[in-house]
Amino acid sequence: MTDVAPGALLVATPELHDPNFVDTVVLMLDVTPEGALGVVLNRPSPVLVAEVLDGWAGVVAEPEVLFRGGPVSTEGAIAVALLQDPRDEPVGFRHIVGRLGVIDLDTPVELVDGSLAGLRVFAGYAGWGAQQLEGEIAGGDWYVVPSEESDAFRQDPSGLWRDVLRRQPGDLAWHSTRPLDPELN
Template identity: 45%
Template sequence: MAHDGRDSWQLPPAAHRLLVAAPALSDPEFFRTVVFLIEHDETGSVGVIINRPSHTPVGQILPDWQEVMSEPSVVFQGGPVQRDGALGLGRLAGSTDAGNGLRAVSGGLALVDLDAEPSEVAVSAASLRVFAGHSGWSVGQLDDEIADGGWFVVAGGLDDVFSQQPGGLWRTVLRRQSAPLSLLSTYPVDAGLN
């Protein structure tokens, strides 16, 4: 079996997996982030940071959407790409036939048309969240960052995307992994103070 340079516990990047920032990743855009990969294919990778809720209520930006958003019903900082744009994600309720302003992506995830009628979208969505911007990588860029030790790729799901306690996801996701990753969940923010 050929070895691709990944540690045996490291999954390859794919849609619906999580990128967990390694403690050494010091880029302020991604420090201690958890990114949900929406797409990873031959054209590159797209995801959203799921553990950076802002203090801005959704209703301040999209007034009609406040009442149908999942808690916490704030705008999330999805990443450094197109920060002035809003990206809506929803978890389909029951069926894979989205309709009503939802476009199914995969595995129960849907892109939300934020120009649609919120109450109609809410009928087909079990959960809804809005992100300002997203995270993106060109072909090979994410693989290089993973090989350099910047990211851990782990299994994830829609429960992570729509967590009601998103601020603690970095530690929570690491803690549920097997060793050695689980041990990093207690890694101090500033190792020099340890």
Template identity: 50%
Template sequence: MDSLRGTMLVATPAIEAGPFLRSVVFLLDHDQDGALGVIVNRPLESEVDEVLPDWAGLVNAPVCLFQGGPVAMDSALALGVVADVPPLGWRQMAGRVGLIDLDGPLPANGELYGLRVFAGYAGWGPGQLEEEIAQGAWLVVPAEDGDLISPRPETLWRDVLRRQDDDVRFWATFPDDPSAN
């Protein structure tokens, strides 16, 4: 399988519970050694200024931490979408999206189009993600810069599904509790 780096994984209704239920994951890395990404639609109640006060003014609304995944929830990872010229401490992941060094200098005003800070990340071992995709747990779709910094992350799962060209867009109407249907 070709690298899926820079794409989005959208959880299908086959994932019925756990941290990936109705999740949208931006893949930061994917190769023969496995895959790494962050869940972009799981805002937490913790505000960025409680953990990284210097960075709070650069974060897009909602100005909170996001649960990036179930791995290393005690560590922070930041994704930035560059406006034109990348700031110091920015490492490209895909297109205009890259990791920001939270120990580095703050980007200058206007260098970033958007910024999100994640607690933890999602990870898959060699072949694990490919197997989950083959079993129908994930849709692989193109990422749009705005997805990563959506002001309404709670609707992102449905929004990403609705814009697909094929019949999977109808999964956006899948009820929260199918047993109550």
């Protein structure tokens, strides 16, 4: 899979040395000819959602912390949500794929409470300009793979990179077994 679409995952390859993205898994939220936007799923912060977003703490999935969504606009937040019922989209919800979407955090919590199976809040995002992401993929920086709804809401995201690669068909699954430091192999 090399086509990037909303809902796809970008998995950092061993060749990607940018410290913002080493061993990351990025959920793509928006892909247009003008650029692309996603959030890093496996970088939790120590900051509790309750400390920065009044009212949303009771709705977020565990761990109830902000995740570092990427290096762009880290003072802003994006909320990724999973619907209980895809036929019951609450106010402020924008569909991405399947039951997955984003919630406008200016929406009153009581209007979405009970309609979500999961919610995760990301400080910042990963963004690419026109053709930038395509160049990085062609250069071997990213694997493009399908997502599963649960990827964005894992209680312990530390093993997400390996787990996503492990479930891929063919040779791609073998990359999940690479040592952290190939020199030690």
